[in-house]
Amino acid sequence: MAVITYRDALNQALREELKRDPDVFLMGEEVAEYNGAYKVSRGMLEEFGPMRVVDTPIAELGFAGLGVGAAMVGLRPVIEMMTWNFALLAIDQIVNAAAKVRYMSGGQVGCPIVFRGPGGAALQLGAQHSQSFESWYAHVPGLKVVMPGTPADAKGLLKSAIRDDNPVVFIEGEMLYNTKGEVPDGEYTTPLGVAEIKRPGADVTLVCHAKTVTVALKAAEQLAGEGVDAEVVDLRTIRPLDTETVLSSVARTHRCVVVEEGWPFAGIGAQLVDTVQREIFDELDAPILRVTADDVPMPYNKLLERAAKADVPKVVSAVKQVLYLEASA
């Protein structure tokens, strides 16, 4: 297996899918001549030409909707959002058109489209560029929401998302593009809607996705040094949610901490807590705790920003609380 970056894994997925299916094209701001704002599409214009790797004006609503229209008549667009912060301008097309057209046409018209780009906070980009919107999209029936946390998943999940017949919101980790990992050689896909146990453990279940997979794994490593054996469950897909993997893990460990980059109110963790308490209430030996971003717009100042983010110490502390090794905060 080759070790490559998350960015290159996405690049491979795009190239392979454009090669595989002439109906697949990539469209967005700076994807072609500039090679992508985050260089995910590097070299693709040269390989596939301007009809299939398409630079757009700064018009998120316009080109997102254009993609939806193209998908309604059978093409399979991949629409790059330079970041998901900017996709707020396109959310009408994602929610009111892409997610609805199959249902309101009585099943006649589908919408096989992928909206992809980076989400989550990076470093000191301030309030408007440091946001996590997965719970917004996951709220909407008709959409799938996918968030890879490793290079191997990034590649396998993007390939599946492109082949899926539904609109898929594919949120990449802005801080993950340079991370490296083993990626299987040759053709493979990773199924949507299937979580993965990234680290087995017996004492507590850490549920995470995207960038917080790294956070949870680091926390688990630190906890191992202190005699706590944490299991790390990477959701990989937020909708449809693989509740089975989460529930069977928690049923074994009896304790659970949910870690996410987004805000706490109505977040992904809130949904998970609802599911776990309803389905396996008797298995729980402690209330489920959540580690999220603080409930504030992201500050610019480096120290304040660090304080606002979900991080390893917060996860370690939460785990100790559900194990009653530490008093609750």
Place this chain on the structure above:
Amino acid sequence: MAGTATKPARDRGVDPATAERLRTWLRQMLLIRHFEEKAGEAYSLGKIGGFCHLYIGQEALAVGTLSALRADDYVVSAYREHGQALARGMSPRAVMAELYGKATGCSRGKGGSMHLFDASLNFLGGHGIVGGQIPLGTGFAFAAKYRGTDQVSLCYFGEAAVNIGAFHESLNIAGLWKLPVIYVIENNGYGMGTAVSRSSAITDLYERAASYNMPGVVVDGQDVEKVKAATDAAVDRARRESAPTLMEIRTYRYVGHSMSDAAHGTYRTKEEVEEYRQRDPITVLERRMREAGLLDDAAMKALDAEVLAEVEDAVKFAEESPDPAPDELWTDVYAPERADAGENA
């Protein structure tokens, strides 16, 4: 008007093909008129729910534009689209049943008045967010160009939609990339109760085309022949040169914005509505056909009765059709699993 003898068409210089076309248009316009009147009645009786936006007064626009299209061209519209659905050839039964929310409706009762679809006719909705369908229509045109077909996309929206971002973003892209799309502003003078002069910095809306490097044309929407001729030119440009056009077609609705508001009294006067009724698109065509000897009282009466019977049949069909089965609630949210799902996730 009574008692005019009908001479054979050829005696008046109208060729049989033209005569046939005019008769088809008259029939389609009458169908829309009667259909909408019946829909209004059914709504008042509580048989049609939700929002219901009638097309009465605008019939020549739908009929004239759609008669310029080929069967494989794409059509998308806003929520005042019953007229276009019928003019595209959707059956009055399927459309009426959809308004009734029945399983036999064109969207199987899941769309309603604002979301009429018929994929077999490339009639791709019925969209309920003002201007939301403009990027979609642009996308159909992009797909045609991408695939190298000569299909065109016809995209309707009301005049109030020209002030929304989706209009500007779409037309800029279509002008920039030379997409085969015809944007049709259905200018009926009012966005709900707001007159054009109160919503747009310029009131000759076709002039906006200049910003997007495409031709802009203004058309009398109460004259079906003029609508057809102007659309022919735009379709030809789209099909042969892959170039977009902005058409502003001026028309008028006699009824309120939807079934829940009055035809006049607040934002416009009764006199204004009456004045526009003098240029009723059906009357305009009917008069022309009578003058050309293509229609007399008996023929008009027969046509009217035939169309009315078709609409009554549609109402009966809708009344008698079943509601969707309860488990239809859960279908069509996501695509069915494919046989190759193992490989394709």
